[in-house]
Amino acid sequence: MSEATVNTIAEANAEMYDRLLVSIEAGIGLLQIFIAVCDADRQREQIITNYERELAPNIQHYRVELDRQEPSLRHAVASAVTEKESAVVTVLGAETLGLLGQNDESLDKFFGYLQWTREALREFQMPIVLWIPSRILKELAHKSPDFWSWRNGVFQFTTETSLEIVNIIDTGIDGFYTDEQPNSVLSVEQLESSLAKAIATWGKDSRHVAKLYAQIGRLYLERFGSGQLVNRERELSTAEDYFKRAIDIQTKLKQQEALATSLNDLGALYESMGRHNEAEPLCVRSLAINEKQVGANSLNTAISLNNLASLYKSMGKYSQAEPLYMRSLAIKKQQFGENHPATALSLNNLAGLYESIGRYSEAELLYLQALDIYEQQLGANYPNTANILNNLALLYQLTGRYAEAEPLYTRSLAISEKQLGTNDPATATSLNNMAGLYELTGRYEKADLLYARAVEILENILGTNHPKTQTCRNNLQGLRRSLSRVSTSDSINNLGNVNLR
Amino acid sequence: MPRVTVIYQTRKLVPAATDKLCEILRRRIDSDLLPADIALQVGAFSGGVMRELIRIAQECCRLMLVQLRQKQRRQESIDNLQIDAAILDRALDILRNEMTITLSKTDREILKQTYTNYRPDDPKQQEFLDLLHNIYAIEYRNTESWYDLHPLVIKQLIQEKMIP
Numbered sequence: 001m002s003e004a005t006v007n008t009i010a011e012a013n014a015e016m017y018d019r020l021l022v023s024i025e026a027g028i029g030l031l032q033i034f035i036a037v038c039d040a041d042r043q044r045e046q047i048i049t050n051y052e053r054e055l056a057p058n059i060q061h062y063r064v065e066l067d068r069q070e071p072s073l074r075h076a077v078a079s080a081v082t083e084k085e086s087a088v089v090t091v092l093g094a095e096t097l098g099l100l101g102q103n104d105e106s107l108d109k110f111f112g113y114l115q116w117t118r119e120a121l122r123e124f125q126m127p128i129v130l131w132i133p134s135r136i137l138k139e140l141a142h143k144s145p146d147f148w149s150w151r152n153g154v155f156q157f158t159t160e161t162s163l164e165i166v167n168i169i170d171t172g173i174d175g176f177y178t179d180e181q182p183n184s185v186l187s188v189e190q191l192e193s194s195l196a197k198a199i200a201t202w203g204k205d206s207r208h209v210a211k212l213y214a215q216i217g218r219l220y221l222e223r224f225g226s227g228q229l230v231n232r233e234r235e236l237s238t239a240e241d242y243f244k245r246a247i248d249i250q251t252k253l254k255q256q257e258a259l260a261t262s263l264n265d266l267g268a269l270y271e272s273m274g275r276h277n278e279a280e281p282l283c284v285r286s287l288a289i290n291e292k293q294v295g296a297n298s299l300n301t302a303i304s305l306n307n308l309a310s311l312y313k314s315m316g317k318y319s320q321a322e323p324l325y326m327r328s329l330a331i332k333k334q335q336f337g338e339n340h341p342a343t344a345l346s347l348n349n350l351a352g353l354y355e356s357i358g359r360y361s362e363a364e365l366l367y368l369q370a371l372d373i374y375e376q377q378l379g380a381n382y383p384n385t386a387n388i389l390n391n392l393a394l395l396y397q398l399t400g401r402y403a404e405a406e407p408l409y410t411r412s413l414a415i416s417e418k419q420l421g422t423n424d425p426a427t428a429t430s431l432n433n434m435a436g437l438y439e440l441t442g443r444y445e446k447a448d449l450l451y452a453r454a455v456e457i458l459e460n461i462l463g464t465n466h467p468k469t470q471t472c473r474n475n476l477q478g479l480r481r482s483l484s485r486v487s488t489s490d491s492i493n494n495l496g497n498v499n500l501r
Numbered sequence: 502m503p504r505v506t507v508i509y510q511t512r513k514l515v516p517a518a519t520d521k522l523c524e525i526l527r528r529r530i531d532s533d534l535l536p537a538d539i540a541l542q543v544g545a546f547s548g549g550v551m552r553e554l555i556r557i558a559q560e561c562c563r564l565m566l567v568q569l570r571q572k573q574r575r576q577e578s579i580d581n582l583q584i585d586a587a588i589l590d591r592a593l594d595i596l597r598n599e600m601t602i603t604l605s606k607t608d609r610e611i612l613k614q615t616y617t618n619y620r621p622d623d624p625k626q627q628e629f630l631d632l633l634h635n636i637y638a639i640e641y642r643n644t645e646s647w648y649d650l651h652p653l654v655i656k657q658l659i660q661e662k663m664i665p
Contacts, residue, residue, distance in 0.1 A: 015567065018567040018570055018571070019563055019564070019567055021570075022563055022566035022567055022570065023563055025566075026562075026563070026566065137602065138602055138603055141602065141603040142603055145631065145634065145635050148603075148635075149552075149635060149636070151599075152559065153559075153560075153563065154599045481574075
């Protein structure tokens with residue numbers, strides 16, 4: 001992703017935010033229907049918190065949730081709103097509709113209710129901000145055309161890759177499934193020298209050469225994941241090149257199993273670099289080969305399933321991710337049993353998916369199970385434990401359980417700083433998320449500090465242009481901007497209004 | 502729905518009608534915020550439909566408020582701020598995108614036909630009636646009844662090279 005692209009997304013979102021804010025302000029005291037589109041939970045949460053804070057204390061703000069059984073906008077608003085003037089109401093819950101497949105009528109009910117809504121909403125003379133995921137925007141316009149025609153504004157926020165939930169990318173490197181020596185035993189220099197010898201001895205297209213290309217690639221991938229690359233650009237580019245060469249040779253020699261692994265690894269590399277569209281075909285191919293070559297119930301298939309699911313999840317394709325995670329989990333349980341760390345990894349990732357689609361209680365259960373397994377089997381200080389703690393803390397944060405979230409973040413940070421070092425992405429994620437918690441609970445100075453630390457780490461290990469670095473920096477700048485706005489908002493109110501009636 | 506006939510069949514603007522639209526705008530927005538030539542364009546792009554006139558005007562005002570805030574933040578002067586061509590263009594882009602996300606292939610074909618012949622092939626076709634209901638196509642009446650497209654839809658179709 002080029003720097004220009006990422007900056008444009010952040011800038012576009014900032015402008016969109018301003019548009020929304022001025023619209024709400026100008027709409028106080030009038031029935032206004034604003035449709036806000038966002039796919040990322042945390043991003044949405046941040047936007048809402050920001051405008052509520054900027055409008056306070058003069059404007060009463062409400063947040064309501066659509067009932068999943070009877071998703072009526074009017075009902076949701078009516079059930080919570082008491083103050084009918086100088087108020088704004090934010091409607092959530094649409095993101096949980098229509099996810100259960102063919103028999104899920106919730107979305108159609110929602111549209112049906114919307115279509116007949118306007119007269120019923122007249123008693124609420126206030127801006128109503130209805131948040132929807134992008135997947136239902138088009139359908140809404142089609143199926144509730146009258147409601148759509150009453151819209152006073154549409155505000156589309158592009159997803160900035162968020163540092164929320166840590167998906168543990170499964171490369172089998174943990175050593176649970178393979179008998180191979182972990183790569184960290186050999187150095188790059190040793191492997192490169194072996195590679196040179198192999199080429200000299202057997203020629204460029206031999207399977208020995210392919211194996212070494214793949215090994216070196218994996219080593220770099222592993223190091224990237226733990227923030228240990230020395231010259232990041234060069235090493236990532238080498239890794240990409242080597243994986244491609246390995247794939248080339250493996251394809252020629254029809255080494256299906258090795259090919260599936262290398263495809264998976266290159267996909268994992270692209271995913272960590274934020275190049276999701278390039279990762280997808282590779283992960284899909286890897287899965288197909290694994291299913292065919294080693295069977296639908298093999299470990300390699302489980303790994304491919306997990307990684308493809310994680311990719312879909314980062315792309316927002318939640319309904320495609322779920323069955324894949326479930327299959328992966330089932331295989332792990334079958335091969336390793338219910339209490340194995342490999343199973344815990346899958347539990348964590350499935351929980352992360354549920355968290356993204358609002359199935360919070362199910363997510364919590366799975367996280368707690370995964371946490372239990374890691375603590376029992378690997379001890380309280382195992383690095384992946386830090387990830388699960390982080391994810392569970394974020395879940396509590398999303399559901400307003402701030403007091404429960406904080407100690408988990410603290411624990412997560414302690415583990416990652418101790419076990420992984422201050423230069424690990426997991427540390428940066430914990431810092432970023434914890435800063436988010438501080439921001440939500442009004443502890444702005446601490447939030448600023450932590451965001452700044454996270455940005456520093458990410459710039460170091462991922463580079464300035466990486467989507468995660470950009471997101472974190474935007475979080476920091478967003479905090480600073482909204483704080484400076486709060487102090488100038490008085491002067492803006494004195495400017496006089498443009499009459500929009 | 503109140504409508505003012507703006508356009509002849511040659512797609513030229515009718516002065517009396519556009520004057521009326523500008524007057525409506527003037528009553529709501531000060532002339533130093535909305536210069537006359539921009540007001541005219543707002544009218545032109547509304548297709549003569551009141552609700553669309555207000556929608557475009559509201560979006561322009563919204564964007565101007567955003568600029569106000571940005572200048573305030575940067576501590577720049579807000580003295581000569583007005584709804585200029587840049588704001589109008591952006592507003593029209595935003596509204597055009599919003600409108601056209603819902604159009605299917607069939608819709609586009611019907612719209613293209615309607616544009617070319619000033620009437621659809623089948624005025625009773627449900628898809629056409631839906632487009633009419635949602636102001637993608639507009640019915641006009643001077644000496645006779647005829648149909649045209651919402652100006653933003655025309656703009657979109659031109660951009661998609663569906664119409665010249």
